[in-house]
Amino acid sequence: xxxxxxxxxxxxxxxxxxxxxxxxxxxxxxxGLRDATLIRMFDQKVDIPPDLTGxxxxxxxxxxxxxxxxxxxxxxxxxxxxxxxRFTEGLxxxxxxxxxxxxxxxxxxxxxxxxxxAVYLGLVGGTAASETLQIEEIEEMWWPDLMPECLWKFxxxxxxxxxxxxxxxxxxxxxxTKQQALAVVKHMEM
Amino acid sequence: MWSRDRYKQMAEAVAMLYVKALKDMPPDxxxxxxxxxxxxxxxIGKTILGTIRKNIGAADRENLLICQDTGTPVYxxxxxxxxxxxxxxxxxxxxxxxxxxxxxxxxxSSVVSPITRKNPQTNTGYRxxxxxxxxxxxxxxxxxxxxxxxxxxxxxxxxxxxxxADGVLGIKRFVLxxxxxxxxxxxxxxxxxxxxxxxxxxxxxxxxxAIIRPCGERNPDPEVAGLEADLLQAINASxxxxxxxxxxNTALAVHVEHAATHISQNPVAVNIQCWAARRGRLTIRxxxxxxxxx
Numbered sequence: 001x002x003x004x005x006x007x008x009x010x011x012x013x014x015x016x017x018x019x020x021x022x023x024x025x026x027x028x029x030x031x032g033l034r035d036a037t038l039i040r041m042f043d044q045k046v047d048i049p050p051d052l053t054g055x056x057x058x059x060x061x062x063x064x065x066x067x068x069x070x071x072x073x074x075x076x077x078x079x080x081x082x083x084x085x086r087f088t089e090g091l092x093x094x095x096x097x098x099x100x101x102x103x104x105x106x107x108x109x110x111x112x113x114x115x116x117x118a119v120y121l122g123l124v125g126g127t128a129a130s131e132t133l134q135i136e137e138i139e140e141m142w143w144p145d146l147m148p149e150c151l152w153k154f155x156x157x158x159x160x161x162x163x164x165x166x167x168x169x170x171x172x173x174x175x176x177t178k179q180q181a182l183a184v185v186k187h188m189e190m
Numbered sequence: 191m192w193s194r195d196r197y198k199q200m201a202e203a204v205a206m207l208y209v210k211a212l213k214d215m216p217p218d219x220x221x222x223x224x225x226x227x228x229x230x231x232x233x234i235g236k237t238i239l240g241t242i243r244k245n246i247g248a249a250d251r252e253n254l255l256i257c258q259d260t261g262t263p264v265y266x267x268x269x270x271x272x273x274x275x276x277x278x279x280x281x282x283x284x285x286x287x288x289x290x291x292x293x294x295x296x297x298x299s300s301v302v303s304p305i306t307r308k309n310p311q312t313n314t315g316y317r318x319x320x321x322x323x324x325x326x327x328x329x330x331x332x333x334x335x336x337x338x339x340x341x342x343x344x345x346x347x348x349x350x351x352x353x354x355a356d357g358v359l360g361i362k363r364f365v366l367x368x369x370x371x372x373x374x375x376x377x378x379x380x381x382x383x384x385x386x387x388x389x390x391x392x393x394x395x396x397x398x399x400a401i402i403r404p405c406g407e408r409n410p411d412p413e414v415a416g417l418e419a420d421l422l423q424a425i426n427a428s429x430x431x432x433x434x435x436x437x438x439n440t441a442l443a444v445h446v447e448h449a450a451t452h453i454s455q456n457p458v459a460v461n462i463q464c465w466a467a468r469r470g471r472l473t474i475r476x477x478x479x480x481x482x483x484x
């Protein structure tokens with residue numbers, strides 16, 4: 001369990017220095033997206049406006065308020081990543097280096113992350129109050145018709161803690177822990 | 191009968207109640223999380239529980255929402271037999287209050303059509319808010335409990351018609367495997383709501399009802415309370431832990447609600463509530479006085 005401070009965009013060297021169980025915080029930019037955003041990107045194959053090379057993508061749909069034509073944060077947290085598991089390949093194909101959310105990703109995504117030298121960073125689900133304070137500004141937003149499931153660009157300061165849940169070496173702490181727990185209960189006397 | 195003004199006041203109070211529930215964690219859940227953090231032995235688990243408790247503090251201090259998920263609005267309404275209230279007007283006030291909270295705060299609207307996926311941006315829609323009614327003897331008040339039900343945990347919902355021959359052992363195994371098999375998705379440490387018996391629809395409702403009980407309060411029936419204790423111990427012995435990343439705190443509590451069932455049935459339902467077990471309670475007395483609590 002080592003502590004790291006990451007700055008975006010991420011490089012392969014930085015990603016390869018991370019191992020499951022490490023705790024990181026992030027400075028720079030994070031892109032927010034979720035179900036409807038990913039359907040538009042990869043099922044409807046709509047061009048993605050920003051360049052996602054080296055990016056961190058956060059599974060989120062924030063609460064926002066409109067002030068003088070700009071979107072201002074009300075509550076920015078995260079959502080369950082496993083629901084968006086099938087979009088991992090698409091994101092990594094865009095050069096994304098880290099996916100963050102809660103609940104982890106599945107076996108096929110673990111292999112894809114390894115092949116693309118990328119990681120999954122687990123947020124603590126439900127801790128939106130802290131994360132909202134770590135978001136300095138909503139810098140841009142695309143696809144307002146999907147509100148709140150638009151594509152968001154957040155500038156963050158000391159965003160975290162994020163736990164490396166899946167590393168680029170093929171380890172998935174979520175699946176390992178769940179498999180162990182299921183093995184324990186299988187043989188449990190009730 | 192209640193005056194027209196009283197329903198207006200009620201709509202205002204429901205709007206306040208919804209926002210308060212999203213920001214102010216119930217004291218019983220705070221205590222359970224504090225105990226979990228103190229007792230947690232896994233380093234990552236302890237970090238997670240510490241982050242959760244700091245988040246509750248940040249929400250208190252900065253007047254922020256605990257979690258970004260404003261939930262599916264679910265209401266449990268109890269009407270006393272001597273309350274001179276009109277249920278249709280109560281439903282209207284609950285809907286108006288939910289919409290008002292969403293547009294005036296503003297809150298993220300988390301409710302869409304299941305067919306078109308269109309979001310009306312009000313946190314309401316066809317047949318939503320979900321409103322459950324109970325009628326209570328010897329009371330003259332109306333009580334409204336709101337649960338903004340987070341979807342990470344709601345998606346981890348399970349139901350099975352077990353066989354009578356599967357017995358209580360079958361129920362225990364089903365609950366245990368459902369909770370552990372959910373991994374980190376429902377944001378553990380969770381409150382596990384279990385419904386046993388009834389018909390399929392009642393069984394599901396009982397599981398939901400179980401999660402609104404103050405965290406860790408035992409079922410008054412000693413046999414059911416024993417089942418709750420056994421299940422809690424087994425779930426936590428699994429080692430799944432906070433956010434599914436390992437530790438001794440997978441569940442804060444197991445709450446079981448039961449009903450009589452058919453001779454050929456053994457229904458069991460599991461409804462999971464995340465650690466952010468938000469709820470609020472509005473009481474409207476016969477005098478018209480309003481009180482908001484948990």
